[in-house]
Amino acid sequence: MGGSMTMRRAKRGSAAGMMTALAGVAAMAVLWAGTSKAAPTGSIRGVVGVTGGVTVTSPPAAQRIDMSGDRYCSEATAGRTVLDRAVVADAQGRLANVVVYVREGSAAGGGGAASAEPVVLDQLDCEYTPRVLAVRVDQPVIIRNSDATLHNVHVRATNNREFNIGQPMKGIESRRTFGAAEVGINVTCDIHGWMEGAIAVFDHAYFAVSGDDGSFSIDALPPGTYVLEAWHETLGVQEQSVTVPAGGTAEVSFTFAGG
Amino acid sequence: MLIRTAIGILWAVCAGIVVDVGEAGAQMTARELYEAGCSSCHGSDGAGVESGTSVAFTIPVPDFTDCTFASREPDADWIAVAHAGGPVRAFDATMPAFGEAFSVEQLQAIMDYIRTFCGNDAWPRGELNLPRALVTEKAYPEDEAVTTVTVAAEGPGSVVNEIVYEKRFGPRNQIEIAVPFGVAETGTDGWSGGFGDISLGLKRAMWHSYERGSIFSLGGEIVLPTGRESAGLGRGTTVFEPFAAFGQIVGGDGFIQLFGAVEIPANKDTGAETEGIWSAVVGWTFAQGELGFGRVWTPMVEVLVARAFEDGASTAWDVVPQVQVSLNTRQHVLLNAGVRVPTDSARHTTVIVYILWDWFDGGLFDGW
Numbered sequence: 001m002g003g004s005m006t007m008r009r010a011k012r013g014s015a016a017g018m019m020t021a022l023a024g025v026a027a028m029a030v031l032w033a034g035t036s037k038a039a040p041t042g043s044i045r046g047v048v049g050v051t052g053g054v055t056v057t058s059p060p061a062a063q064r065i066d067m068s069g070d071r072y073c074s075e076a077t078a079g080r081t082v083l084d085r086a087v088v089a090d091a092q093g094r095l096a097n098v099v100v101y102v103r104e105g106s107a108a109g110g111g112g113a114a115s116a117e118p119v120v121l122d123q124l125d126c127e128y129t130p131r132v133l134a135v136r137v138d139q140p141v142i143i144r145n146s147d148a149t150l151h152n153v154h155v156r157a158t159n160n161r162e163f164n165i166g167q168p169m170k171g172i173e174s175r176r177t178f179g180a181a182e183v184g185i186n187v188t189c190d191i192h193g194w195m196e197g198a199i200a201v202f203d204h205a206y207f208a209v210s211g212d213d214g215s216f217s218i219d220a221l222p223p224g225t226y227v228l229e230a231w232h233e234t235l236g237v238q239e240q241s242v243t244v245p246a247g248g249t250a251e252v253s254f255t256f257a258g259g
Numbered sequence: 260m261l262i263r264t265a266i267g268i269l270w271a272v273c274a275g276i277v278v279d280v281g282e283a284g285a286q287m288t289a290r291e292l293y294e295a296g297c298s299s300c301h302g303s304d305g306a307g308v309e310s311g312t313s314v315a316f317t318i319p320v321p322d323f324t325d326c327t328f329a330s331r332e333p334d335a336d337w338i339a340v341a342h343a344g345g346p347v348r349a350f351d352a353t354m355p356a357f358g359e360a361f362s363v364e365q366l367q368a369i370m371d372y373i374r375t376f377c378g379n380d381a382w383p384r385g386e387l388n389l390p391r392a393l394v395t396e397k398a399y400p401e402d403e404a405v406t407t408v409t410v411a412a413e414g415p416g417s418v419v420n421e422i423v424y425e426k427r428f429g430p431r432n433q434i435e436i437a438v439p440f441g442v443a444e445t446g447t448d449g450w451s452g453g454f455g456d457i458s459l460g461l462k463r464a465m466w467h468s469y470e471r472g473s474i475f476s477l478g479g480e481i482v483l484p485t486g487r488e489s490a491g492l493g494r495g496t497t498v499f500e501p502f503a504a505f506g507q508i509v510g511g512d513g514f515i516q517l518f519g520a521v522e523i524p525a526n527k528d529t530g531a532e533t534e535g536i537w538s539a540v541v542g543w544t545f546a547q548g549e550l551g552f553g554r555v556w557t558p559m560v561e562v563l564v565a566r567a568f569e570d571g572a573s574t575a576w577d578v579v580p581q582v583q584v585s586l587n588t589r590q591h592v593l594l595n596a597g598v599r600v601p602t603d604s605a606r607h608t609t610v611i612v613y614i615l616w617d618w619f620d621g622g623l624f625d626g627w
Binding site: 149150152153154162163164165166167168169172174188189190191192193194 | 295296299300314315316344345352353354355356357359360361
């Protein structure tokens with residue numbers, strides 16, 4: 001399933017983005033035709049889970065990161081076990097760091113203008129914090145190095161511009177914006193191979209990242225029917241249709257196969 | 260090439276950015292700056308950490324202690340890559356951009372420190388590798404391949420090509436071979452063609468000073484009588500040509516080059532004469548882009564003088580205005596085009612164009 005989803009996602013390039021937007025406009029037009037302008041908005045709430053016993057509470061040995069090759073990182077994390085946090089789930093299999101977003105049914109710019117409030121992508125103890133970041137198009141992203149060692153931030157994007165910056169000093173900050181919607185922008189440090197993260201960029205406000213308990217919430221949605229997609233950096237993509245009632249909340253859940 | 264590439268490595272471009280470096284970098288020494296920004300990949304000794312070990316990439320890291328690599332390019336190219344990342348010179352994007360972390364002055368300090376890894380002053384610095392003119396031999400020993408086409412713009416038609424291959428060896432030396440070939444209009448016979456006189460050359464940089472911006476070389480060529488005389492492509496005798504070449508940087512991006520040689524034919528019965536050749540080149544290099552990391556242009560003018568060593572011989576003066584331009588992002592493939600205009604009416608104007616490939620910096624189709 002994940003493979004087919006990925007193929008379909010790959011077909012949506014920047015040109016297809018216009019089709020998505022048009023579809024969104026059409027959907028909104030249909031939606032608005034049946035509702036008054038003052039119709040109250042609704043919400044989507046849900047939980048993302050994973051099967052297969054993939055948890056960070058009982059990690060397999062292979063999930064442990066060996067930082068012994070780097071003196072600073074090994075000293076910074078001395079006394080604790082550092083785990084590969086590609087898949088973060090609790091004992092109940094509730095999955096964190098899943099980007100859940102409205103893929104169809106919302107026109108570009110839905111939810112108002114992007115916030116000028118920057119979000120921070122930090123590098124602390126040789127890990128990205130947060131590991132998965134979701135922002136609006138043109139919303140400032142502060143990339144910070146809180147470690148007293150060199151990190152490079154290599155951002156490999158498709159719809160946006162690839163960049164790679166060196167941040168050699170503790171406290172250094174760089175500000176970036178992303179000009180195009182794109183899910184799954186890969187962020188790595190080429191010096192510390194275990195450092196991986198992801199950025200998702202949206203041209204609307206209807207997205208969320210699941211928390212440590214797997215929960216997410218997307219609010220202030222115009223009532224209507226939407227295609228909701230859930231993206232995980234290693235477990236793939238899932239989607240489902242959801243109808244948001246006026247003034248109400250639609251409950252959904254996603255379950256990924258952890259293998 | 261005053262501003263050219265090097266650094267077979269890794270990096271990416273950024274734009275429109277605000278950055279807060281903080282106080283940390285302000286008071287650091289050059290060594291501390293290098294340790295903070297470079298040593299994780301390039302090693303504290305400059306030799307480069309072993310790929311695939313402590314770093315996460317497998318691309319070979321250049322060895323700053325290798326003078327062959329580390330001396331031949333000017334600081335400006337290194338700083339361009341350090342500031343904007345590898346892609347600014349079509350190198351790998353794994354080399355990050357440090358333009359937000361370090362000021363240009365700090366990058367220069369790091370460069371000065373990197374230069375200490377090659378502790379052999381016999382290697383002339385890349386700054387002294389001045390742009391190659393269409394005719395005048397330059398003083399800097401190079402690894403280049405140059406294809407030159409000379410077309411008669413007036414008078415009897417001729418198209419003469421010359422392929423020159425140059426190879427450095429050791430800190431100061433270069434050998435070269437030049438193979439001309441072409442076609443020419445030969446009166447009643449129409450057009451005829453063939454090979455010209457193949458030459459073999461040796462050059463050695465006798466003295467150079469980065470501080471003074473000067474380089475002086477001596478060399479010599481043997482021109483073999485391989486050319487087809489009937490097509491005007493050969494002189495029919497071996498010719499020995501000792502020469503001297505001098506280059507001087509002027510005002511940072513300007514330069515003067517001087518050249519003098521004596522052509523000594525082995526057999527004067529062929530009509531060949533011993534001849535003195537002098538030339539001078541004046542030019543200026545400038546680069547496009549806000550920070551000067553873009554395409555490089557070098558307008559220059561050559562003045563060529565030749566006179567046989569015999570009483571009553573006339574002196575031939577030619578002027579060659581020309582423009583050299585880098586063609587690709589790595590800037591190791593360049594084009595130069597100009598017109599050689601004689602000052603007397605006995606000879607004819609020619610159009611000269613060359614394509615230069617600095618093959619040490621990468622393949623001909625790399626770095627575009």
